[in-house]
Amino acid sequence: MKPARLILTLFTAVTLSAPVASAAPETGGHHQTLRWAAPKGFHIGSAVAGGGHHENQPYPDPFTSDRPYRRVLAAEFSSVSPENQMKWEYIHPERGRYNFGTADAIVRFAQQNRQVVRGHTLLWHSQNPEWLEKGTFTKDELRAILREHITTVVGRYRGRIQQWDVANEIFTDTGALRTADNIWIRELGPGIVADAFRWAHQADPKAKLFFNDYNVESVNAKSDAYYALIKDLRAAGVPVHGFSAQGHLSLDYGFPDDLERNLKRFAGLGLQTALTEVDVRMTLPASGVPTEAQLRQQADYYQRMLTACLNVSSCRSFTIWGFVDKYSWVPVFFQGQGAATVMWDDFSRKPAYDALRSTLAARR
Numbered sequence: 001m002k003p004a005r006l007i008l009t010l011f012t013a014v015t016l017s018a019p020v021a022s023a024a025p026e027t028g029g030h031h032q033t034l035r036w037a038a039p040k041g042f043h044i045g046s047a048v049a050g051g052g053h054h055e056n057q058p059y060p061d062p063f064t065s066d067r068p069y070r071r072v073l074a075a076e077f078s079s080v081s082p083e084n085q086m087k088w089e090y091i092h093p094e095r096g097r098y099n100f101g102t103a104d105a106i107v108r109f110a111q112q113n114r115q116v117v118r119g120h121t122l123l124w125h126s127q128n129p130e131w132l133e134k135g136t137f138t139k140d141e142l143r144a145i146l147r148e149h150i151t152t153v154v155g156r157y158r159g160r161i162q163q164w165d166v167a168n169e170i171f172t173d174t175g176a177l178r179t180a181d182n183i184w185i186r187e188l189g190p191g192i193v194a195d196a197f198r199w200a201h202q203a204d205p206k207a208k209l210f211f212n213d214y215n216v217e218s219v220n221a222k223s224d225a226y227y228a229l230i231k232d233l234r235a236a237g238v239p240v241h242g243f244s245a246q247g248h249l250s251l252d253y254g255f256p257d258d259l260e261r262n263l264k265r266f267a268g269l270g271l272q273t274a275l276t277e278v279d280v281r282m283t284l285p286a287s288g289v290p291t292e293a294q295l296r297q298q299a300d301y302y303q304r305m306l307t308a309c310l311n312v313s314s315c316r317s318f319t320i321w322g323f324v325d326k327y328s329w330v331p332v333f334f335q336g337q338g339a340a341t342v343m344w345d346d347f348s349r350k351p352a353y354d355a356l357r358s359t360l361a362a363r364r
């Protein structure tokens with residue numbers, strides 16, 4: 001590695017892993033944070049914003065550049081989940097070259113701040129690098145590439161990742177396997193999913209290995225497909241330990257009232273469950289500022305998702321997909337929508353934050 005790059009890498013490693021003062025900017029002390037309010041052993045988490053900037057949101061990478069952001073991340077959460085920094089396109093940008101710098105810094109940050117880490121993600125149809133998606137590989141080569149990636153990445157963080165999203169979004173909303181857009185399933189067949197779990201387990205026997213998806217909060221064709229698949233895989237001795245619903249909700253749709261019942265049936269398979277990417281988006285008024293009614297409904301949706309998780313003994317992990325509106329993925333992907341997280345751009349708290357904290361505190 002060139003000297004300049006080495007110095008930058010060392011500088012990044014040192015500055016990013018330093019422990020962060022526990023009090024968040026406006027909390028006045030740790031006694032009023034989400035992680036303090038949470039029951040013992042229950043992890044309240046957040047995605048770690050970054051891993052590249054969105055096309056029309058050219059802010060610098062939040063985790064590596066925004067110190068107030070990092071202070072709140074450390075003070076409020078007991079679990080962190082890299083938003084993009086462990087995905088293929090970011091961590092394995094070229095064949096044979098890995099980019100571990102930021103993922104290493106996030107794992108170090110977590111250790112310094114007594115947080116657990118959710119690894120995200122190993123087998124997915126999205127955010128794969130071009131060398132992989134457009135490569136011309138034999139099936140054996142492709143299988144070896146996936147095995148090497150999982151062994152290398154999961155092995156690197158062995159003992160330091162609490163849960164891995166091994167397979168992400170492998171079914172369509174109708175409950176059909178993504179045999180077209182998921183390179184691994186398309187080229188290697190459905191059996192590759194079980195292999196991914198086996199390889200991840202070999203690389204880190206302590207990590208709990210999850211399926212993760214959106215639109216599976218309710219009992220529906222998609223969550224039914226996961227239920228049937230996981231039942232079969234576990235009967236075959238495949239090390240599947242968890243099932244998680246992402247929890248990306250919108251005020252434009254109803255609340256998934258059967259979320260608790262759905263989580264309970266997966267718990268009935270002997271699985272851990274989790275909510276992993278919770279946010280509640282809304283169509284904003286022309287002013288761009290949510291109405292009081294929207295903020296109340298948003299708080300209600302957050303509170304009901306958390307309550308469902310707290311009511312299921314196997315659900316001990318609840319992660320929001322970013323905690324401050326300015327770094328949220330939602331406005332980038334949903335024109336005219338936003339305000340999906342629990343804090344305003346200055347890290348002041350929205351009603352949704354207070355709803356989470358009071359719900360947690362009531363269970364202490």
Ligand code: G3I
Binds near residue numbers: 050053054127277
């Ligand atoms: O960093 C590059 C930048 O260099 C480049 O110029 C630009 C060109 O498009 O792309 C940038 O990468 C962006 C990346 O985020 C890093 O910021 C991609 O455009 C953008 O598509 C990508 O969006 C991520 C999205 O997944 C992709 O599907 C969001 O940040 C991330 O929050 C979101 O997270 C997913 C979960 O992983 C899985 N569940 C759904 C959830 C929401 O889609």
